[in-house]
Amino acid sequence: MxxxxxxxxxxxxxxxxxxxxxxxxxxxxxxxxxxxxxxxxxxVEPITSGLAIGSLIAGIGSILVSVLVLCFGVAGSTGGWGGWVSGAFTLLSVLVGGGAIALGVVARRQIRGSGRTGQVRFTGAGLGMAGIVCGCAGAGIALLSLALTLVLQLSA
Incomplete structure (x- = not known):
């Protein structure tokens, strides 16, 4: 053996x-x-925040809709329908801009609170801030365009 x-x-x-x-x-x-x-x-590899990306997309959408407010307002000021159409698009632009601002704020809080050991770390604070700025700009441009439209329509 x-x-x-x-x-x-x-x-x-x-x-x-x-x-x-x-x-x-x-x-x-x-x-x-x-x-x-x-x-x-x-x-854990860092991940770009989906909320920050959504905020930027909504902010850019708000700016694009605010351009429509200006275009329809100027084009329709002599026909009498410019104020109505611009008002509808202004409401849309302000709502989308407000959503962009809210998403950007929530995204920045999410990014600031992430990254502890063993947890997912989110990035994209700049995207969130850009979404906030674009949302404010879109809503502001839409409101100013509506005011211009109403002035043009009332003076014609």
Whole structure:
């Protein structure tokens, strides 16, 4: 009868390292006392905030609708229908601009509160601020265009 070989003097690492081109990279490895195991915390890649992107899109939409307010207001001021159409588009532009402002504020709060160890880190604070600025600009341009339209329509 043969005797089995003795166990190896050292154990292989408890957690094999990830492949060099792997998607998951360990941020920290904590050994569990009394065992050969460890707890691996993976690095979480940052994600661009969807709220910030939505804020920017809504802000740009508000600016585009405010241009329609000006175009329809000037074109329809002599016909008498410019004030009505401009008013409807002004309401749309102000609502979309307000939504852009709200989304931008919520996105910036989300980004500021993210990034703790083991949590998703959001980026895009600049996108959120751009959405806030575009929303304010769109609503402001629409209101000024409506005022110009009403002045033109009342003077004609």
């Amino acid at each position: 043969t005797v089995p070989p003795p166990p190896p003097a050292h154990y292989p690492p408890a957690v094999p390292p990830p492949p060099p081109s792997g998607r998951w990279r360990p941020e920290r490895v904590d050994a569990l006392p009394g065992t050969e195991f460890g707890l691996v915390q993976l690095r």
